[in-house]
Each structure stands twice: as C-alpha cells, then as structure tokens.
Amino acid sequence: MEDPWKREFEFAVEVARKAGAEIRKAGESEIRVMTKSCTVDLVTKTDERVEKIIIGSLKEEFGEGTHCFIGEESVAKGEACVLTDKPTWIIDPVDGTTNFVHGFPFVAVSIGFAVNKELEFGVVYSCLEDKMYKAQKGKGAFCNDEPIQVSDVQDIKKSIIISEHGVDRSPEKVTKIFSTMQKILCIPVHGLRGSGTAATNMCLVACGAVEAFFEIGIHCWDIAAGAVIVKEAGGLLLDVNGGPFDLMSRRMVSANSDTIAQRIIKEIEIFPVVRDDALVQKK
Numbered sequence: 001m002e003d004p005w006k007r008e009f010e011f012a013v014e015v016a017r018k019a020g021a022e023i024r025k026a027g028e029s030e031i032r033v034m035t036k037s038c039t040v041d042l043v044t045k046t047d048e049r050v051e052k053i054i055i056g057s058l059k060e061e062f063g064e065g066t067h068c069f070i071g072e073e074s075v076a077k078g079e080a081c082v083l084t085d086k087p088t089w090i091i092d093p094v095d096g097t098t099n100f101v102h103g104f105p106f107v108a109v110s111i112g113f114a115v116n117k118e119l120e121f122g123v124v125y126s127c128l129e130d131k132m133y134k135a136q137k138g139k140g141a142f143c144n145d146e147p148i149q150v151s152d153v154q155d156i157k158k159s160i161i162i163s164e165h166g167v168d169r170s171p172e173k174v175t176k177i178f179s180t181m182q183k184i185l186c187i188p189v190h191g192l193r194g195s196g197t198a199a200t201n202m203c204l205v206a207c208g209a210v211e212a213f214f215e216i217g218i219h220c221w222d223i224a225a226g227a228v229i230v231k232e233a234g235g236l237l238l239d240v241n242g243g244p245f246d247l248m249s250r251r252m253v254s255a256n257s258d259t260i261a262q263r264i265i266k267e268i269e270i271f272p273v274v275r276d277d278a279l280v281q282k283k
Ligand SMILES: O=P(O)(O)O[C@H]1[C@H](O)[C@@H](O)[C@H](O)[C@@H](O)[C@@H]1O
Pocket: 072, 092, 094, 095, 096, 097, 098, 164, 165, 166, 167, 196, 197, 198, 199, 215, 218, 222
C-alpha cells in the first residue's frame, strides 16, 4: 500500500519524543501555572513553549504555508480552529496539564494529522511512562513499536470504563457527568478510571487495558491522534448519541466493540458544548 505521508509520520514521532523530553525537563523545575477558560482549566509556560517547538519544527521541516496547524495553545490565543481539506496538524503539546502541574504521572504529547478532513496518522507520546503510541491509517497501531490491539471483552460487566469530568464545574453539567458515571458503575462494571488525559485514555483503549473511553467536553487536539490509534488497534469511535464520530463536536465514545459502545451510550446524559469549529476566533 502506498505511503504518501510516511515522511510526515516519521518526523511526527521524532518531534513528539523531543517535546516529551522538554516536558520531563520542565517538570523538574518551577512550573508557572496560569488559567484559561476557568480557574481549573490550567495552562503553563511549558504548554506554550512546547507547542511552539512542535509547530516550529514542523514548519522548518515541511515549509511555511504548505500545512495548516490547529494547536491547543494557539487556539487559546485566538487562532482559527477550522479543519479544511489542506494537510493539517492537530496538536496538544501537553495533554494532562493538570497532571503535569501536580506531578501525577500521566502527561502526553498528542500529534494528529488530517488531509481532506480524513485523519491519516496519530502519535501519542506518554512522556512520563516513555510509551510511544502511533498509528497510520490502514497500517495497524503500535506502542514502543510493538503491535497493540483492543480488548476482546464483550461483557460490560467484565469491563473497565474510562471517563473524565473535564473543567466545567457548573452544577448542571457536573450532575449529568456524575449521574452518567454512577449509572455505568452500577451496571455493574469492574471499574471506572480516568488518567486525566484523553489521549492517554484512548491509548489505554487501543492497548486493551480498558474497554471504552467517553467524554463530553474534550477538544479535537485531545483526541485526533488517539482516534487513529484506537481504530487501527481494532476499536471504533462514535458520537455519544450513537451517530458517526465527529472530530470537531467535542464529544465521543471510543470502544473495543460496538456492543460495549452501545451499552455505554445508553447511559450517557448528554449536555450541550460549543463545537471546536464554532469557537470565536481572533478578528
Ligand atoms: O490537559 P489538557 O490538554 O487541557 O486536556 C485535558 C482537559 O483539560 C480535561 O478537561 C479533559 O478531561 C481531558 O480529557 C483532557 O485531556
């Protein structure tokens, strides 16, 4: 099978590893914490610096203007968040920023790549675990170059389900989030977990450590890379209402099978979120 984006894929792995080393180094010194949408939506100088390193390296390697970029911290500063047909890098420089600030050991660099709005490959580097997850469309999924595969568990009562509570602390949303978690827990499932980073959660689905991850409120940069990794590991992605996966919708279910996905979807109490491509952009 032809491999038109091989060079971009291989370079993305290199850049993710370099970014991860920067995050580990920064974690050993004073971390300056700031906030974005609310007091618990944290960002640090490391997030911003690492995103600049990633995007700068990609522009240097592939030229200015040939590719588009959607980066979490660039969007936070008002850059557009619109997926066009052009080759587009979808980047979360530090997924698990709150974990990074607290020294909780799950922090990932997430780099997805889409062409004609189709995800071509994804790289997630869990840098404190030194686990490099990667996948190209049609070519399988790997962790540290070993093939990975989703779990074969079909009985929801023998599953672990991962989700996150996000940063929105409004009572109506928190109630729906925890009511959903309570219903799933009491199916009962073996357990509920959350690593604190969507990208890592998706890789845990892909390597069979858990059966499903769902969340309402994530962004395209949290899940673009993980989406390719889950699919190439034999999993699937859906909207939380059971419809087709929509990268920009800020909600999704990733699972090892449709059986598990559908059982989870039955319990999810959906609440509205503003789409990534409807975010107010810099004038
Ligand atoms: O750590 P970031 O990149 O901000 O992304 C996380 C987000 O902040 C949390 O609210 C979500 O629950 C996680 O799934 C994201 O990974």
